[in-house]
Amino acid sequence: MALEIEGKIIRKLGVQSGTSARGEWSKQEFVIEFQEGNYPSQVCLSVWGADKVKDLEKYQIGDKVKVSFNISSREYNNRWYTDLRAWKIETEAPAPENYTTGFAPTGVEGSGNTYTPNPAEAASTGHGFVENASADQVEDDLPF
Numbered sequence: 001m002a003l004e005i006e007g008k009i010i011r012k013l014g015v016q017s018g019t020s021a022r023g024e025w026s027k028q029e030f031v032i033e034f035q036e037g038n039y040p041s042q043v044c045l046s047v048w049g050a051d052k053v054k055d056l057e058k059y060q061i062g063d064k065v066k067v068s069f070n071i072s073s074r075e076y077n078n079r080w081y082t083d084l085r086a087w088k089i090e091t092e093a094p095a096p097e098n099y100t101t102g103f104a105p106t107g108v109e110g111s112g113n114t115y116t117p118n119p120a121e122a123a124s125t126g127h128g129f130v131e132n133a134s135a136d137q138v139e140d141d142l143p144f
Contacts, residue, residue: 003070030047045084
């Protein structure tokens with residue numbers, strides 16, 4: 001089962017390594033804080049293998065990331081252990097700047113019903129469109 005989580009890296013634990021019957025191994029655990037409902041939650045994930053540990057090095061505490069991971073559990077001496085093993089980490093795409101300021105057009109395209117992020121500035125400088133402005137009301141500063 002593959003899952004994804006988006007959040008902020010808040011802690012990176014030390015690299016663990018050793019030798020097993022299959023050869024050398026290394027792993028590193030890290031903690032992600034994510035928003036679930038009204039309160040932030042935290043989860044500890046791990047990366048296994050020298051290449052994945054090296055990939056984790058490029059991310060710093062405070063980086064917003066999207067992590068793809070698998071869940072697995074195993075039993076040892078009548079106790080169960082669950083592992084959240086990350087197999088892909090990527091930088092979370094930042095929200096576009098001024099996303100909520102209303103740059104999107106309103107009304108029918110070509111009708112002139114768009115508005116500028118700062119109508120007062122558009123009115124004082126003559127640049128940009130003002131909501132519901134007709135072609136006669138907007139000053140044209142084009143040289144042709």
